[in-house]
Amino acid sequence: MALSTPAKITHIIFDVDGLLIDTESIYTKVISDLCAQYGKKFTWEMKAQQMGQTELKAANVIINGLQLPLTPEEYLSRCNDKFEHLFPTTPLMPGAEKLVRHLHMHEVPMALASGSNSHNFELKTRNHKELFSLFSHAVLSSSDPEVKHGKPAPDCFLICAARFANPPKPENALVFEDAPNGVEASYAAGMPVVWVPDAQADHSLLKDKACLILESLEQFKPEDFGLPPYNS
Numbered sequence: 001m002a003l004s005t006p007a008k009i010t011h012i013i014f015d016v017d018g019l020l021i022d023t024e025s026i027y028t029k030v031i032s033d034l035c036a037q038y039g040k041k042f043t044w045e046m047k048a049q050q051m052g053q054t055e056l057k058a059a060n061v062i063i064n065g066l067q068l069p070l071t072p073e074e075y076l077s078r079c080n081d082k083f084e085h086l087f088p089t090t091p092l093m094p095g096a097e098k099l100v101r102h103l104h105m106h107e108v109p110m111a112l113a114s115g116s117n118s119h120n121f122e123l124k125t126r127n128h129k130e131l132f133s134l135f136s137h138a139v140l141s142s143s144d145p146e147v148k149h150g151k152p153a154p155d156c157f158l159i160c161a162a163r164f165a166n167p168p169k170p171e172n173a174l175v176f177e178d179a180p181n182g183v184e185a186s187y188a189a190g191m192p193v194v195w196v197p198d199a200q201a202d203h204s205l206l207k208d209k210a211c212l213i214l215e216s217l218e219q220f221k222p223e224d225f226g227l228p229p230y231n232s
């Protein structure tokens with residue numbers, strides 16, 4: 001379903017969590033278990049507000065939203081204890097490896113823009129080092145001093161675009177995102193965005209801000225964006 005046709009795409013910026021790697025199911029499990037210890041339920045609405053945000057901002061969403069008797073530091077430390085063991089087991093999302101290798105083979109410059117911090121990013125990608133070496137750079141909003149505001153602000157995408165050797169104009173950089181906050185951020189950056197939402201996401205809120213909505217990266221057709229088709 002193409003909602004609008006973007007300008008010529010010369011660069012690609014990928015989100016990480018829930019888009020290239022399946023860390024969102026790990027976040028859901030760990031945060032649900034923590035909330036349950038206080039008799040609270042981690043709802044999809046709450047999760048959608050957290051996704052893509054910096055870790056500290058996301059912690060405050062839950063603590064304030066569910067009135068958890070924890071400081072952000074306590075919340076993050078409890079989660080990080082579990083993430084330390086779980087993130088290194090993270091699998092890739094369907095279609096991610098095929099798309100990244102294809103674009104790399106055709107020398108399309110690619111980078112990453114995530115809400116993660118650098119320690120967790122290393123854990124999450126530990127089993128996929130060679131694949132993640134194919135990106136030119138990664139902007140990690142929770143650790144990068146240049147990123148003043150995480151998604152839904154456009155900062156991480158604008159900074160990511162500016163760090164390419166030959167920086168594209170925003171309209172020439174195609175973003176792939178799973179999070180509503182990420183779609184808002186890329187739209188605010190003036191970049192076309194392919195949205196690959198969680199099955200629970202409400203499409204109606206963002207359908208005018210994404211140029212394409214897919215159930216999976218496996219459905220992406222590079223030629224629809226002027227990029228080399230698969231098998232070329």
Ligand SMILES: O=c1[nH]cc([C@@H]2O[C@H](COP(=O)(O)O)[C@@H](O)[C@H]2O)c(=O)[nH]1
Pocket residue numbers: 015016017018024027028031047050051052053054055056058059113114115116117151179182
């Ligand atoms: O259930 C959750 N998902 C995601 C996040 C936040 O979203 C970031 C991942 O963002 P992105 O998809 O932009 O990589 C995580 O590092 C974390 O800060 C969270 O707090 N809770």
Ligand SMILES: [Mg+2]
Pocket residue numbers: 015016017018019051052177178179182
């Ligand atoms: Mg994401």
